[in-house]
Every structure is written in structure tokens, then in C-alpha cells.
Amino acid sequence: MSETTQSFTDLAPSAGAKFRQRTLPILIFAAILFAIPMVGPSRTFYTLAHQMGINIVFALSYNMVLGRGGLLSFGHAVYFGLGGYLAMHAMNWIEDGAGIWGSVPMFLLPLVGFAGGAVAGAVIGWPSCRKAGTTFAMISLGVAELIFAAAFMFDSFFGGEQGISGDRMNGIELFGLSLGPIDEVYWFIAFWTVIGVIGMWAFTRTPLGKLSEATRDNAQRVQFIGYNPQRVRYLVFIAAGGFAGLAGGMAAVNYEIFTPDALSLVPSGFVLIMAYVGGITFFVGPIFGAILLTYMQSMLSDFTEAWLLYLGVLFIAIVMFAPRGIAGIVFGFLDGVRGDNPGAYLGRWLMRLLGILLMLMGLIVLVEVSVRWSNGYGEVYEPFGLHLGHENVLSWVLVIVPAIAGVWITKRASKEEEAA
Amino acid sequence: DTIKFAFIDPLSGPFGPSGEAAYTSYQLAAEHINENGGVNGDMIEIMGYDNKVNPKESLVQFQKAIDDGARYIVQGNGSSVAAALIEAVNKHNKRNPGDEVLFFNYAAVTPAFTNELCSFWHFRFDAHADMKMAAITDWIAERDDIKSVYLIGQDYVFGQAVASAAEGQLSEKRPDIEIVGNELHPLGKVKDFTPYIQKIISSGADAVITGNWGADMQLLMKAAAESGSEVPYLTFYGGSKGAVASLGEDGIGLLHQVSEGITNLEASDEQYALIEEYKERFPDYDYYYHRVWNVMDMFKKAAEEAGTNDPIPVAKALEGLSIEHAYGTATMRAEDHQIQQPLYISVVSDDVKYGVDNIDLGWELVDAGTISMDAAEQPTTCEMERPE
């Protein structure tokens, strides 16, 4: 017996491995969050960081449904939005101080959002989780359209186009945070981001979390080990709705306003893109995706008006060439570097990077020249003091040569990889 | 030093063109001011921030703008965005004394912004919905041949407000006019407006009023033209980009709009030169946002009166300020920071000096289409809190 006990613990990762793989990343994540305010960031940075935190929780909650549960949803923003709206109302109730709301700290609003999202998930999930696959996807699309339309009909809850707004500087202060200044809000967002990440990570380690993966892989078999796959999906859906609502609650405090846009197909599509670009097969994938896409959404438009085009290209490139997303690229790189021949791997990797950069350069020149030409304001693309008009031969040389060179180099890198 | 204006409006995506048309206007207006020595010797810089007409994204861009040193925010597309920005500006100014910013709203027309939601930090340079409706009803009231009116609009706060304003004002100005239909349809969801047009035709209405914008407006007008309807459609946003082109000849005599000025009004040579310069610089767009020049001119005048470019003195100087612009006098009402000015009702015509959308059709003033400032003026319920 003692020998068996020995063996079964052998099967599981060692305590050291557990610490390295599980606890350490979270500690590092928390440490980074803790260190950020030390460098005295700007408002822009804070605002962006807050949005990233919210989107990290939102994208992770989406991945509970898509990556872990295998359910493609086009309406996940519904739970984000409904949770957020409830939190927004709660914010106003706290301001009024009526009933028990007078004694609720503003800091805990994301919990209200969680409840709202979970209840919405419970109600909407009831009919929709009976099905999986495309049926589920289409139901989610229809439900999202209906809820969005309803948002403009029921002003008392949704506040019409202008939405519901409130003031977060009310109620009891927790941890000495008034939540007024932006750097105080930072601690709020950081706290709840960490809570959300840990919560959802812990969820993957629970029996229900594992069963959700089992149901994704093989719903039929799940029935024969004693579980009802519909019920598994339903429970996971409620939990995912709850975490989406948590993100909604964070957003409520951060922006102090919620509008029906938050429920529409646009954020639902965006969260799908975030999760997928990040990598849905990895727990951390959506975190990467949320950070990158939030940045692109808010900052790329400063540099180019064609940012949506670049977003589309990025997305398609990921779907086509890196279906495991950014996380797949990162972990693939780490594996490669740790592999038998790191030098050669690194060489190929750098070569491929060079190829991609060259192609990107061709693309950027093409897009930027064309956009300006098409606008017809007589503006000209002038990177590094070059004057790249559409009638300038150099522009087209700069499009075609790098593009061809890039394609050639990447192809070579792939060939070498195959040979290796 | 430069005076930084943050232009927070859509610059990409489906609403990109609306933002772009205004953005280009601001840039040209700022260039002209800068060429003439700037404001109190400082140059104006217009910085564009793409908010994708999303309230939350607007707040992100707002923070960015403040980081970039902007003290003046301009925005116009979408009342939800304007509402979010008003709130955000109020809170920012309360939480960051000494760093105040002003919000110049050039196109978000929800009446509440200068009524119950009014704020010292917000100035509106466009007539609000009730004022535009007052202009429309004023014009209808003069037309004895109009005996029945049909109202159609989008089913949300703004559409509902337009409908109730129309009902209220018409019953006051012309109690004999019958409202033969009051239709609200979901926002941005209708693909084919033919059934609505059928309803309008069978109701026998003599005129239609709509606050529709965007695709809802264009598709409505297309369906109306297609069914051979000949009653006037009085719109708030008929002048928006592409609407005239998409209707073509069918729009003549059908599509009406209310605005603070059109290019085909009598004007000075300078104004004509400006219109032509704009068209040459930005061939995709037309000189439409006349009010942008009002914003910039009033700002310049106020800042120079105040002798500083700081927001609070400028705001105080703006209150009650009047300027003469190309198409009349504009006054910033001190009580609620709502501009007051004459309005014009115009209709699509093929006999015009300046066409729009790069075709020969353009806007022409209709008979008795000039609505005086007094006729358009509306009372306010604003109780404004002013800083010391």
C-alpha cells in the first residue's frame, strides 16, 4: 500500500514543478502589477492598464466558454454588459445610501457584477446550453441581437442611448481608497484582475472545470461516466457569465458609465478576437490577447487611420499561420530554445522574424501610400524623411521588393525547419 | 505655446466619414486662425482621437488627450458619447482643480445637455433637437397646404424625444394639423423601409418629419423615392454625407433638412472662397460643418476678450458672447451654454451654385425657409453650478 501511495504521488508533478508552473507565474503577474505604479505612469498608461485589466478578465471568461468548454459564443458581451449595468445601478444605490446599500463599499461592486452576469447566464443559458456546436453559436447570435434591441426599449434599466452613469466616490472606503484619482482606481483594477485570474485558473482545476474539457472533447462519453453534459455546459456557462459580469463590474467603476453599446455584437466579436489571437488552448493565451488588442485598439489609431486593416491582417495571419495564437508562438519559442539545438533553432527563428518584418514593411508602405492617395487630401506618406507618393516609383519598389524578399526568406526558414 | 484641442470622434470604422468631415473642418479653421497670428499669440493645434463612437473608448481617448496637454475637447457624433464626456469632464474638473478642461459640443443635439444635465464646462454650438424641431414646425405652420403630418423615427431616447417634441410643438402652433402616424422602429435594424413608406402613403400624410440618421435615414429616403412619394420629408440629418448622392434626382423636392447654414445661401466672397478652398483641400467632403467655424471664431473672440487661453476665463467670456458669422448672428446663451442662431430649411435641388457629394445636386433654401433666432429659441430648465 505504501508503495502505491508512493507511486501515485510520483505521477503528479512534484511540489517544485507545481510551484514553478502554477504559483510562480501568478506571483510574477502580481509583482508586475504591484511594480507598475512605482515608475510613475501617465494617465494614458493608467487608463490603458485599466482597460487591459478589464479585458483580461473578460477574455479569460470568454475562454472558459470557447477554449475550455468548446462553445463558440457570439454574444458574450451580453453578460459583461448585464453585469456591468447591475453594478452601475448598485453604484447609484450606494450613492443614495438606501437600505443595506448604504453599507456596501464601492470596492466590492465587481461582486455585484459577478452576480448579475451569473444570473443572466443562468437565465439565458437554460435554453441555449442544451445544444452545443453551431446551434449554440447561432442561438448566442440571436440572443445577443435581441438583448441589444431590448436595451433600447427598456430605458429604466438601460438608460437608453446615454446609458446609466454614476459616481464612484461614494459609500464606504475600503483599503483607504476613495477611488477618485486614477492611481487609486489602479489598485482596484489590479486587485480584481488578480482575483479574476486566480479564480478562473482555480476553476480549471476543479472537477467541474475538468468535466467541461471532457464535455468539449467528447460529450457522449461524459454521459457514460455519470455526468449530464448539458448540465456541465450550463454550469460552466453560468460561471463564465459571472466572470464576464465581474469584468463588467470593474468597467462600471472604471468608467462610471454603461451604455447599450457594451452589449452589442461589436464587443462580443472583439472578445472573440482577443481570446483567439492570444491562443485559446492555453490558459494564459487570452491574457496576451487582451493586452495586445487593447493596446492596438486604443493606440494604433494614433499612428494610422488604417488600423482596422492591420487588425484584420493580424487576425487573419494568426488564424492561418499560428492557430495556437500568441501563447502558442511564445511557448513554441521557449520549447525550441530549450530543445536539442537551440542555436540552429534561434537562427531559423530570427530568419523567419526577418522575413515577417520585411513582409510587414511592404504591407505598411502599400497601405499607407494607398490610404493617403485614396483620401485625396494631397497628404503624402513620409517615413524617415522619405517622400513616398503614389506616383513615386520608390514607393512601389519599397512595397514589392521587401514583400518578395520576405516571402522568400520565410519560405526558406520553413524549409530548413522541415529539414531539421 | 500651443493651444491643444482634442478632437474626439470617430476617425475609422463605419462612422469614420462623419468624424473625418468635421475633423478636416477643424483643421482648416485652425489653420486660418494660425495664419492670422493665432489666439493671444498662441497657435492652435487640433489633435485627432479616434473614439469609434464608443462611450468607453471615448473616455480612454479623453485621458490620452489630457495626458497630451489638451485643455479643450471637441466632439459631436453620438449623444451617448457626449453624455459620457460631459460626465467625465465634470468629474475630471472636480477631481483635478487647476487642470480644468472645456467641452465644445458641435453636434450632439440631445436637449438634456443644456437643460437638466447642463454643465458649466459644456458649450453647445449646434441647435438642439427641440430647436431644430421648432424650426421645422415653424415652417410647417406657415404652410396651409399641410394638413396632416407623419412622424417616423428610431426607437430610442433621441427618436422618442423628436417625436414628442413634434407632437407638442405642432399642437401648439397648428392645432388643426392631424398627426396621422407616429412610428418608431428599432435603431439600425431595418433593411427595407418599403412597408413603412406604404404606411405613410396610405395614411395620406402631407409631410413627414424624421430624426433618423445614418443608414436609417438613407434607406428611408431611398424607399420613399422608389415608391414615387412626393410629400416633403423634413429631416435633421438629410445633409449628412452621401445622402443626396444615394437618392439622386429622386431626392429633388423630397428631401429637406434643417441646418444653421448652407453653402448656397447668399454670402460674402470670403465665405465663397472658404467653401471652395475646403472643397479643393478635401475633395471627398463638402463644406457642411459651418458651425465648426463658429466654434473656433467664438473661442478666439472669447480668449482674446479674456486675455488668456485658460479654460475658466475663456468659459466665462464665452457666456453671452455674440459673433457675426456668414449666415447670421450667433449668441452663446449664458444660462445654459446653448448657442442661439437663425436656422434654415433647405431642399435638394438641381439648380444650385454648389453641389454636394461631387454631383450637381445641392441644397437650396425653401420658400420662407429662414427661421429667425427667436422662433427657434427654446426655454431651458438649466440650473448651472459655476466655479468661483
Place this chain on the structure above:
Amino acid sequence: MLEVRDLHAYYGKSHVLRGVNMEIMPGEVIALLGRNGVGRSTTAKAIMGEVPPKGEILFKGQPIAGLESHKIARMGLGYVPESRDIFPAMTVRQNLVLGVKDMRHPGKYTIDEMLDMFPNLRARADNQAGVLSGGEKQMLTMCRTLMGDPELIIIDEPTEGLAPKIVQQIGDMIAEIAKTGVAILLVEQKLSIALRIAHRVYVMGHGEIVYGGTPAEFAERDDVRAEWLEV
């Protein structure tokens, strides 16, 4: 007819085929024997292009390694995979229709002849193929391949999971097919069948052909059997 020279194949990093050599004459029935997992199915897959082959494969003198699968099929090479792969949502008849490569040049057999050959199938001709039993599916797959008029058929484990009686039937069927002059490469475990119908046997071990000979010769070689085919 088919010549395989030094064929290698990999699944990811694992080197499954390590230089397979074999040849098949027209009209010949060859049995490919071997333990589980030695790479017999992989050999079939590599010839058919389902796993990327390294090495030389000549069919009727033409190299086919790396060709797209429909091109290989159109040269006259039929394949009945281990997984059978019937089209479950279609009727039996529709499955057979799909066996014809080109409707303008239908093959030797008509659908009716096929159904005559297999009364079991006739009874279910208009049922969805997905509900057939294992044996019925196996028959259907072979019939479907025959519809395309192949000159050589590679059949992978046709008797797997079938009842002894059906196993015999299938064996008879293969012998029947062989009589029509079609060459067959039969990947089999059940020696009883393989030895009954094959003209020659190859034995495979660890990704290589370790023995080749006629059934009679093979019957003598207890050593081969002991070493490469457990008894």
C-alpha cells in the same frame, strides 16, 4: 505494377517506416503480414499519400510519391482504409455512386451488379450508410472502391472486428475480386485468410520487410513466424 523502393515515413519525429521494399505484379494478391504496430497500415497510407512518403514509389512505371490523392486514384490505385470511411449521412446507393470516378466512363460494374453480389447491401440500399453494421460497412467500402475500376486495391485489415462467418465471406469476396484480374495488396492479421488467397506474402517487422515468399514457402518457415508473428 507497383514498386516500392526504400520507403520511409515519419509521424512527427517517430520514424515508422525504415526502408520498405516491395513489388506487386499485375493480377497478383499479396498479403502483408506483421504484428500490430509494425507499420503495415502506414505503408498503405504512405503509398496512398496519406502520410508524406520519403523514397520511391512507382505505379505502372510512374512515380506517385507525393502526388495528390485523387491523381493516384485516377491512375488506377484503389484504397480501402482501416477506418473504412463510409459516408454515413448518405445512402448505400449514393456511397456506391461516389465510387465512380467519372460518370462519362463508368467502370466494369454497375451498382446493381454490386448489390446483386451482396444481398445484405441490397436490402439496405436506400438506408443511410451510417447505420450499417461493421461487416456491412466493410462490404460497402470494398464495393465502392470496385466501382472505380482499380487495377490494384490496397485493403487494410478488412476483417477486423468481424464475425468469423463474415470473415469467411469477406475472404471469398477478395478471392473473387482477385479472379477478375485486379491486383490486391492485403494487409491482414488473420493468417487463415491471408494464406488462403495470397499468391505471395510479405512479413513486416519494425518498419521493414523482413520476409517475402509464397504461402507454401512461408508455411515452412516456423522461424519467421516465431520471430515476427507471435503465435
Place this chain on the structure above:
Amino acid sequence: METIVFGLLNGVSYGLLLFMLSSGLTLIFSMMGVLNFAHAAFYMLGAYFAFTITGSSSFWIALFIAPVLVGLVGAVVERYGLRRVHPNGHVAELLFTFGLAYLIEEVVKIVYGKTAVDYRVPELLDFAAFEIYGASFPAYRIFVIFIAVAMLVGLWFLLKRTRAGLIIQAALTHPHMVGHLGHNVPFIFMMVFGIGCALAGLAGVMAGNIFVTDPAMAVQMGPIVFVVVVVGGIGSLEGAFLASLLIGLLQNFAVGINLKFAEIFGFLGMSDLSEVGRISVSSLAPVLPFLLLVLILIFRPQGLLGEKEL
């Protein structure tokens, strides 16, 4: 009476327009299993191409050339994009088309500008076919009806009468096996996708001038085509046809009903001041298709005429 005649007439004409739009999607969805999110983008391309060609020649030439061009674009997209993504499963394919929709829209903006173009109904058909109750019914809509019915017949023939239909369906689940039977699977997929896109393009040629041809037209039409395909039943052309008509009629009749919820449910004590009571049936018309979608999927997941569930 008037309402009923109008409802029927407009319902059928709008329904057929919807059918035109969604038939290509049905084709692609049922044969390749790809939920093509870029379908509406191809529809938009059709309208823009028609606009260009009409400008340099005539509408009638555009009617033939534009769909072919869109089909070619579709085939290229399949060949160099979708084919690569296919092994990663349906979700990846769907996401690919999702990204493609973005991309096409942005490229259209660069090429044609961000605002509407002046794409008109051809002179030849720009007259009122007849007039009833004071409203005219344009001849062009009759032409649309005619084309839609022709599309139905042609597609039905392609799907039901040809072996290609079978091959495609088999290739969907067992591409290798179909290859081993001697069919050129990749080529067939390319053709199907191309034809599906060409059909979307044809719809764009026909509808772009009734509606507005601008870069937002794709986004507007996007969701509704899914409703048609799903409600009709996967793989069922007849279903898509029925669903299009049903949705067309449903919306048109609903617009004609001015009843408010308070009047319908008054017996439950609902007042027309309450938020629910204030809603009128006609104001719900445009969201009815989505309600239908959700109800159908819950209670009859295979759709009206579909045989298998999604």
C-alpha cells in the same frame, strides 16, 4: 385589405431579395460546413464591382461580369486562405472569414472611399410597373423577383441533380477518402466557394442600387443572412427559400400592426404607460427574425426543412 395587399407584395419582394442574398451562404454552409461571415462582404463587393462596370459600360454587362469577378475573388480566397485553415476545424474557418470581412471592408474603403457611391437602378427598369393605393411598385423589383426565382431553380438543379453535390457532402466529412476515390476535392471546394461568393456578388449587383452602396452595407446585412440560412435548415435550399419568404412576410405584416402590448395584454392589467406596454408590434418588426431564430433553434434545431441539426 390595403395592408394585406401591401404586406404580401412587399413581403414577397423583400423575401426574395433575402433569398438571393442567402442562397450563396446556404450553398457554402451546407456543402463545406463553413459559416462564411464574409458573405455579406462579398455581397458588397458585387455592388461595388457593378458600380464600376456600370460606369464604364452598362448595367447589363455588370450583371454578368461582376458576379464572375466576385466568384474569382472567392476562389482565390479559398485557394490561398481557407484551404490552409481547413485542417484546423470549423471554428478556425469561421474566424478566418470573420477577419476577411474586416479586411474586405477596409480595402473597399481605400479603393472606393468611405462614403456611398452613386450606384443606380438601370434606366431601362427605372419606372413604376404599376400603382396601387397611390404607391408605385418599381419595375426593378419585378426584375429582382425574376432573377431570384431563376437562382432558386439553378441552384436546386446543381444540388439535387448533380453528383458534384454528393461528392462535396462526402468530402466535408471524409476528404481523404473522397480523394482516394479519385475526386479532386480541393478543386471542388474551390469551385463551391467561388460559386457561393458569385451568388453573393449577384445579390450585390441586384440589391446595391435598391439600398445604399457604401462600406457599411456588409455589416448591415451580415446577421440577417444567417437567420435565413439557419431558420430554413442547414443544407436545405427549399428551406432557405421558405425562410426568406416567411421573414419577408412576417416583417412586412408586423409593420402594419399598430397594436401595442398594452392593448394585446390589457386583460393582464398591463398599462400602456409601463415600459413593456408601450412597445408596439410594428416597432418589433425588425427584431422578429432574431426571435424566430432563437425559437427555431430551441424547439426545432434542424430548421424548417433541414434534415440534420446544425
Place this chain on the structure above:
Amino acid sequence: MTTPALSLKNLNKSFGPAKIINDVSLDIAPGERHAIIGPNGAGKSTLFNLISGLYTPTSGTVALHGRTISGMPPHEINKLGLSRSFQVSNIFTNMTVRENVRCGVLHSMGQGYAFWKNIGSNKAVQQKTWEVLEHCALTDKANVPAALLPYADQRALEIAITIAGGADVILLDEPTAGMSHSETDRAVDLIRRATEGKTLVIVEHDMGVIFDLADRISVLVYGEIIASAPPSEIRGDPAVREAYLGDEELPEVMA
């Protein structure tokens, strides 16, 4: 007489006009190892599907320890102590072997749909998982993703998941299909050990396995049971020989 572990009464199943299972009645005593043989398409898998709840019978009943289970959903039946394997491997391909088995163990260890427990911290679950792995000789592959397992090991895993839940009535559908001799022997050994003291119903074509394992054999032909008796009797039954076994030597001898 004790209540049978599994009792089928006048069971019928039709798909449309096709009658697949025809008035099957069968009692299986607790602890019995019962084999079902029959030609392809006889309806053996269908019978399993009826018992395990995947299909509902057209008429007739199935009772487990005297309790009617026909009409219940599969997971309810599983909870009552009946577990089955599949003819085609039906495992969780994206998980490791250990996780596969652990999923099978969870329910019987009272873990339910819990989302408040850490799956890794329950010692009993780990212990049981390990036992099952050990039983099925899968311990050295415990951390291999199931999709990468060789075929024979996938079959073994299929059995492992089936027995993991600790059900006392086990249905195995062709557990040794596609295995080599030595693997088959191993599998038989495994099945024998794993179902010690339990009721086993097994479908097999490999006569060696059947005659090795079974206490009693039922022969199913065209949806009807034509014989049900101990192996020795079945071997000599001419009807069975005619309908199913053919002339092959018994048990089948490889070469």
C-alpha cells in the same frame, strides 16, 4: 433466487420500419460473465445502446438490480452502477491518460459538479486513479495525451475509463478489436481482474476471448437470441454453428 443484476424483458427496438431488436428477454445474474456473440449487424451494439440509455426501447423494459432503467438518460443509469465501453474508442483525446481516468473516477468519489474543490487535492481520487491506471498497465503512459496513444493502449484506456467509476455492471463492446494476440491476452487478463466480483456483459468476435472469459454465452442473430447457454453447449449447438460460427475451428487458431 436473487434478483438478476440485469434483466431485459421483451425488448424491442425499431428504426423506422427496420426491426433491429426483436423481443429480447435475458436475465444476467450478479457476478456472471456473460458474452453476447452474433454476426455483424445482429444488433449487439444496439442492445448495449438500449441498456445503457443511449437509445430508448420501442417497447419492453430493462431493469438493473430489479429497478427499471429504460427511459432514463445515460448519466442517471451510470449513477445506478452500470458502465459501458464503446466499439470505437471514445476517449477524451485532448487530455492526458491520467486525466481521462480521473474524469471516470470523479463521479464515484462524490465529486459531483463541484467547482469549489481542487481536483488535485483529493487524495482518494488520486489513489483510485492510480489504481485503475496500474490495473490497466497504463502507469508509464500516464502523462501522455490520449490522442497520441497507440491503438492498443487507446483500447486499454477505453476499458480503464469504463471501470474507473466502480460500477458493478460492466458492458464491454468488442474490447479487444484490433489487438494482437499478446495484447489480447493482456486485455483479457485485465478484464478478468478488473471485473472481479462484478457483472460483466461483453460483446466479442474473438472466440478465444469469449471461451476464455464467459460463464454463459448468448447468441444474437437478426435481433433475436437464438441460444443462451454455457460455452461448452454453445460450441456444439448446430443452430449457432449454422448462423454464426461457420466452419472455423474453435476457438480460432491463428495459422
